[in-house]
Amino acid sequence: MDKYSFYANNTNEVILMNSNIEFLDYIYQNAEMGKSTISELIDIVRDEPYRKNLESQLKEYTEIFDISNNKIKDTQESSKGIGTLTKITSYIMINIKTLTNKTPSHISEMLIQGSTMGIIDITKRLKQYKDATQDIKDIANRLLKFEQQNVEEMKKFL
Secondary structure: OOHHHHHHHHHHHHHHHHHHHHHHHHHHHHHHHHHHHHHHHHHHOOOHHHHHHHHHHHHHHHHHHHHHHHHHHHOOOOOOOOOHHHHHHHHHHHHHHOOOOOOHHHHHHHHHHHHHHHHHHHHHHHHHOOOOOHHHHHHHHHHHHHHHHHHHHHHOOO
């Protein structure tokens, strides 16, 4: 092997590694947003069975968040969480949208819309990062399946 083919292989490995980290960051940020949103809603919800459902969602978002964060740390990189402005905007929007209607039906509609956007986005990312390592694609698929389950679960409360 000459030095140019060695360089090309290293460049491809660096690009693949960067793609893996980008994909993990996306998963991390998605799970962080889910955790943040659900935590905010748990404080608003008064219906106990519905609250239990949200707590179950929070648990899964937290697990996905932790898994992706640990994977990022394994690469000696640091996680790029969602920005402060995004968090504040999300907090304000949740409070505005639930100001006059805190019913499980209304909140479920909001969550279905958010999960549907998440399903579309993670599906696109899975295609965009098709060369990601299998373990990262497995985490992404876990997130995708979870978002799909959330939509079906929230439909019960409409």
